[in-house]
Amino acid sequence: MTAELSIDTLAADHTATLDKALETIRTRAYWSPHAEHPKAYADDGRAAFEALREKRFELDQPGTDGWAGSEVSPYGPRLGIEYPHADPDVLLPAMRAAMPAWRAAGPRHRALVCLEILKRINARTPELAHAVMHTSGQAFMMAFQAGGPHAQDRGLEAVAYALAAQEEVERTAEWSKPQGKREPLELTKEFTAAPRGIALLIGCNTFPTWNGYPGLFASLATGNPVLVKPHPRAVLPLALTVRIAREVLGAAGFSPDLVALAAERDGEGIAKSLALRPEIRLIDYTGSSAFGDWLEANARQAQVYTEKAGVNTVIIHSTGDYRGMLGNLAFSLSLYSGQMCTTPQNLLIPRDGIDTDAGHKSYDEVVADLATAVDKLLGDDARAHALLGAIVNPGVRERLESAPRLGEVALASRSLTNPDFPEATVRTPAIVKLDGAKPDAEAAYFSECFGPVSFAVAVDSAEAAVELLRRTVREKGAMTVGAYTTSAEVERLIQDACLDELAQLSLNLTGGVYVNQTAAFSDYHGSGGNPAANAALCDAAFVAGRFRPVEVRRQA
């Protein structure tokens, strides 16, 4: 092997990390090899990010037939970067041609190459943080952590699942079946975890790396080339990722074309045509339910993994830490202006109020106290900007602006000006009161209102709350469910509902862990069993269909 990155080098560098990842997906304890704090990195990444702007982003991939790109930061400035536009009739055959050697390398070699890609991505976390910030509108620290180490953790998690699943298949066996007094029947068998074909990653606007890396690395680690089709407003984080992946693949002696970018021109909508290409055998998608459902229904030649819209519920029944609960919820509603698929939307509160360590609180008091907690959390402008980031697109702003028409406003959204980015749209969350018993309220709380709007829904009882939770998860889907209760009986009802309807439940969070955050190696993101997503990050099912067991048996 004349490759710059030999398998021995890769093994020496990454085996310990890989083994730890394989162990941790079993123990589900806390672990991450990727530092969370900016000070752990060499620089602040700003210069590298600025150097990319107003330029062509060269990738040297086959079939480039022009240039595309029109990203404008939610913080104001246009990025001015143009990316290669690909002719799929040239690019896809090149990607397919790269497959046999990648397959032949075997699962462990592939995993080690993926870990080298992740290591180099990790080293450029600060640069990627700026790229994520200026495409998603996340505040810098969130872009840094969620777009950097946490996304890398999810990628590594996918590699570990992929390796474990493939190693269960890849083996040889000597099979000998006794035949009484006759000679046994004997066969030599060889089993390969064979990749399906080219994977298409359809990226999203809000979490291009965090939501992109699981599918990217799951497909690549299982031997499939990956074509990365970023959201047109969030190309840069994935373009940087593709560049690093191509560099590592080449250095490891494989074709760089195992990972390629498909940027698109304004309004081109290439996801739809790419998704139907016969060469595309795997699709990972994060985004609207409409397009996710379309992919599932139409891209029948591919395995389709989707994360779509849902309606997340928190049941507020009772608590032993009223102040902690309010603070925790206020943070969850505010983080990234509620623009997370995991942000709670419907807060179900008994109309008779709730029991707390601070005495009984009426429905109105709970809502008012939550509004106050949000106000307090965001009272300091610097802290507010660090939490809220910017509104990612006009659709979110419009939904927020129409929210007061839906019911009584318990907390009005405020507009803030970010001194560093005066063009950014910055808004605090709104809370709207709705009566769950009134049929006309259902139109509001029973559909996703993506952005910083939540509904304080008055319900008749804990049982009514659980029933509404069930119906919401079953019909609308949910990425997260939260609940606060001191009653073992109510807890059991909620838990049963989540087990029946297949939703992830966080109970009585009052500290520094929030319902809208999940940690790789330990928490599942989505369940894949309700309409919000057809896959969970990350479990065996997320990787098992990306390859197929192929057996060659010979008479011994």
Added chain:
Amino acid sequence: MTAELSIDTLAADHTATLDKALETIRTRAYWSPHAEHPKAYADDGRAAFEALREKRFELDQPGTDGWAGSEVSPYGPRLGIEYPHADPDVLLPAMRAAMPAWRAAGPRHRALVCLEILKRINARTPELAHAVMHTSGQAFMMAFQAGGPHAQDRGLEAVAYALAAQEEVERTAEWSKPQGKREPLELTKEFTAAPRGIALLIGCNTFPTWNGYPGLFASLATGNPVLVKPHPRAVLPLALTVRIAREVLGAAGFSPDLVALAAERDGEGIAKSLALRPEIRLIDYTGSSAFGDWLEANARQAQVYTEKAGVNTVIIHSTGDYRGMLGNLAFSLSLYSGQMCTTPQNLLIPRDGIDTDAGHKSYDEVVADLATAVDKLLGDDARAHALLGAIVNPGVRERLESAPRLGEVALASRSLTNPDFPEATVRTPAIVKLDGAKPDAEAAYFSECFGPVSFAVAVDSAEAAVELLRRTVREKGAMTVGAYTTSAEVERLIQDACLDELAQLSLNLTGGVYVNQTAAFSDYHGSGGNPAANAALCDAAFVAGRFRPVEVRRQA
């Protein structure tokens, strides 16, 4: 627990078998706990089978609104058995209601119950053999082995995969994330492998148990109730299975309604309406591509596992054991009159002939010698009946009768009379010569001709054979691929084609293992990666989607 079958009893009886099954799906060595020989069983099952005839088959399941059944043995006699016809509006809610207790039992308890079901099924193998014989038309010994121990092996294999997959999920974790000088963030997490919902098993005519048990046991072991909808011509084997399962479930303290039967009236077509019910979250299907494709496209609320039609190829390039090759192929073509989804259809032979240990053989010689080998194998009537069984339905007979119109007949099908069952339709296989270079021949060899018809397709070269193999697998699908070659280069080409197109390959079989037979725990049946099937029996992907990981996390 007041159950007759306590978990301790079950564990004492089945833990060793379960452990061995879990070990063997990893080693993929030969193993079976189910005796293959009739003499290992208490009786010949005939009396038990006869006692079922001309009666109602009582199941005592909810929602029975009438009786249905019109099975006629391919060997002639009508069975005269009526089965409960179910009202799904009553039966499905009862099944769903049985789910929480079954889920709460946990993966190991469920696996042990499944093993008790399999043990009792195994004890009634002789009775089931008659049931399979008189619904599928298989010869008795094949019905005994494939319908009995081999089917039970596949069921046990599915239970082992299901348990292994769930045990990777079901655990608790104490999660502690360091926070520098502050207290760590701490959560207690509980992970459940939660079942999706009711599973629908749509059985087939030819292998009701062998093709039915994997899905049935995979779904049940992962916590899902299973509604069994047998093929209307092959109800009895699955009705017996359902009865045994209900008996064991009840004895183990669970609701018998976790497994129920949905028999149908003539022409009722209930598979279609059941498949679209929102309660149905899993579907296993074996049968025509038309209905399998319909299920995949329309039963969008369910995970759909299909085994459909394909076109199986054997490349005959060269051999070091000409006589062994001919004998092996003759057996494969004859077994159960070619009515197996794994029977070779297209035999690709270079038009210049092949090199063998018996000298060079021209294309015509190879075909003639194979025809002779089939004739010789079936020359003895008793042996012929023991191999051929009966033609399962008029469609197969009609296809066979039209085969001579497709090309030059190298081996004509003969009609035999089974002295025990003079009404049975018994036919020997036909071999038809086709020229692969002639476009008009493609219509014949490029579609499935299910039954005892194979095509000796003359091809220009080994490379042309491999190219046709690739195209056939990619466009038509294949459950099996066979090849004979002494050339390492040709072997590599064929192997690469199978890895690229995701098909299972048997190389140079000349002894007592046949391309159309696979052994549970070791051989994969289908790959799930080409159009013949979207699932393999049995791998992690076959079970991983039948449950979803659900997490409950609490502040510690």
